[in-house]
Amino acid sequence: MSTSTSTRGIHEHLMANNAEYQRLSEEHSRYEARLDQLSKAPYLSSEDLLEQITLKKLKLRVKDAMEQLVARQSAPQS
Numbered sequence: 001m002s003t004s005t006s007t008r009g010i011h012e013h014l015m016a017n018n019a020e021y022q023r024l025s026e027e028h029s030r031y032e033a034r035l036d037q038l039s040k041a042p043y044l045s046s047e048d049l050l051e052q053i054t055l056k057k058l059k060l061r062v063k064d065a066m067e068q069l070v071a072r073q074s075a076p077q078s
Helices: 003-017 019-040 046-074
Strands: none
Touching: 003 019, 003 046, 019 046
16 A cells, blocks of 8 residues: 555545544635635735735645644554
């Protein structure tokens, strides 16, 4: 089993069984959807640009938290 396959399995397991991971995933999706909306706008006001920067930072923070859960799940149990 390759690393990417086992990581995908861990993501699937957490998505099915870990409420925190599910919440983070939903939050990540909301940020992604809003960023997608902003990227389709013909013009971004300064407020929109600030929101875009903030959303990118929040999305990255959530992604990092999700990856920490994956790392914790894949670490050997003692």
